[in-house]
Amino acid sequence: MTSLKSLLALVTLSVTVLAQTCAPLPATITLRANSRLPDPFTTYGGQKVTTAADWTCRRNEISELFQRLEVGTLPPKPSSVTGTVSGNSITVNVNNGGTGISFTASIRYPTGNGPFPAIIALGGASIPIPSNVAVITYNNDDIAQQANTGSRGRGKFYTLYGQGHSASAMTAWVWGVSRLIDVLEANTGHRIDTKRLGVTGCSRNGKGAIMIGAFEPRIALTIPQESGSGGAACWRLSDDMSRRGIEVQTARQIVTENVWFSPLFNQYVNRVPDLPLDHHFLAGLVAPRGLLVIEHSGINWLGPFSTYGCMVTGRKVYQALGVPNNMGISSVGGHGHCQFPSSQNTELTAFINKFLLNNTSANTNVQRSDVNLNYNEASWVDWTVPNLA
Numbered sequence: 001m002t003s004l005k006s007l008l009a010l011v012t013l014s015v016t017v018l019a020q021t022c023a024p025l026p027a028t029i030t031l032r033a034n035s036r037l038p039d040p041f042t043t044y045g046g047q048k049v050t051t052a053a054d055w056t057c058r059r060n061e062i063s064e065l066f067q068r069l070e071v072g073t074l075p076p077k078p079s080s081v082t083g084t085v086s087g088n089s090i091t092v093n094v095n096n097g098g099t100g101i102s103f104t105a106s107i108r109y110p111t112g113n114g115p116f117p118a119i120i121a122l123g124g125a126s127i128p129i130p131s132n133v134a135v136i137t138y139n140n141d142d143i144a145q146q147a148n149t150g151s152r153g154r155g156k157f158y159t160l161y162g163q164g165h166s167a168s169a170m171t172a173w174v175w176g177v178s179r180l181i182d183v184l185e186a187n188t189g190h191r192i193d194t195k196r197l198g199v200t201g202c203s204r205n206g207k208g209a210i211m212i213g214a215f216e217p218r219i220a221l222t223i224p225q226e227s228g229s230g231g232a233a234c235w236r237l238s239d240d241m242s243r244r245g246i247e248v249q250t251a252r253q254i255v256t257e258n259v260w261f262s263p264l265f266n267q268y269v270n271r272v273p274d275l276p277l278d279h280h281f282l283a284g285l286v287a288p289r290g291l292l293v294i295e296h297s298g299i300n301w302l303g304p305f306s307t308y309g310c311m312v313t314g315r316k317v318y319q320a321l322g323v324p325n326n327m328g329i330s331s332v333g334g335h336g337h338c339q340f341p342s343s344q345n346t347e348l349t350a351f352i353n354k355f356l357l358n359n360t361s362a363n364t365n366v367q368r369s370d371v372n373l374n375y376n377e378a379s380w381v382d383w384t385v386p387n388l389a
């Protein structure tokens with residue numbers, strides 16, 4: 001009896017120890033100057049990430065850092081989420097503490113019985129989506145508006161959670177996609193394969209697409225297109241371009257233009273080197289799932305040097321996890337903003353084939369720019385990549 005008791009005590013103790021391995025962030029985040037791109041493989045508390053379990057903790061920490069410093073709180077699934085998938089329309093009904101909202105999204109199906117993979121397109125797709133993949137058009141502006149800074153607190157998300165909620169428009173869009181997936185998972189009367197979902201969007205909606213991939217693990221393939229600063233770009237690299245006299249969107253500018261970030265972020269935009277994160281960590285949050293970053297190499301405002309350097313650095317998390325080719329970065333110019341050039345077709349097709357159409361032989365080893373963006377890694381990265389696989 002005694003030995004059984006001590007065994008139980010030991011088991012309880014081990015479970016407790018296991019559950020405690022992730023050190024929580026303190027109530028107040030101490031900022032420390034670091035002009036280089038922060039190390040994804042060292043925790044806020046200074047511990048090296050050396051195992052897959054360490055990375056799980058660090059990944060959660062990075063998610064929390066983004067929410068506390070940049071994009072505000074992403075609320076969990078509310079108590080009541082219901083809805084229907086009927087014909088070409090998904091209807092989502094959410095109730096939170098007595099307040100309710102409803103929103104819809106439309107589906108364009110391939111012909112046939114499916115189930116089909118689907119790409120969720122913020123405001124419609126501006127990449128060519130093959131005819132054997134469904135397209136779900138998501139009106140993200142209905143969830144959180146993005147006309148200008150006057151859009152703060154406007155949209156159905158804020159009807160539900162209050163105008164003063166810390167969530168940025170992008171965070172609200174993540175939340176909306178999560179509720180769409182909740183409804184798809186809970187209904188059987190449709191031809192969508194919920195295990196094969198992608199997300200895309202261009203420009204401002206490309207910023208949203210990478211955030212959705214980062215914060216919603218049920219997305220299998222994330223394809224931000226020309227998301228630029230605030231998306232695939234790193235704040236530090238964009239500030240560097242700005243110092244060199246290039247007209248690029250920076251953190252200090254972006255918060256004066258729109259509500260893509262939380263008001264929480266305003267206090268940090270003039271002290272970017274003090275932030276314990278940068279946007280290469282967004283790629284780290286998407287990992288190990290599929291991620292193809294499509295950028296424009298010739299529009300300075302989007303920060304071509306910044307997006308390329310940032311995402312090449314983010315790909316190091318995929319390297320650490322043993323799946324470098326689950327992420328691609330392709331930067332190509334010579335076309336209008338959001339006008340997908342045919343020279344990127346092979347890369348896009350390969351990622352869709354591999355992550356949505358089960359084609360394991362697709363070649364997704366993609367890291368290129370059509371012009372030399374002169375990104376010198378040694379100036380920005382002073383850490384090494386562990387083997388976490």
Ligand SMILES: *[C@@H]1O[C@H](CO)[C@@H](O)[C@H](O)[C@H]1NC(C)=O
Nearest residue numbers: 115116117193196356357358
């Ligand atoms: C991909 O594979 C999964 C699991 O085997 C299956 O459920 C799904 O229908 C397949 N999708 C396609 C498009 O072949």
Ligand SMILES: *[C@@H]1O[C@H](CO)[C@@H](O)[C@H](O)[C@H]1NC(C)=O
Nearest residue numbers: 349350353359360361362363
């Ligand atoms: C798989 O993808 C590769 C490269 O994208 C392509 O050449 C091949 O035809 C695809 N196979 C199938 C069965 O679709």
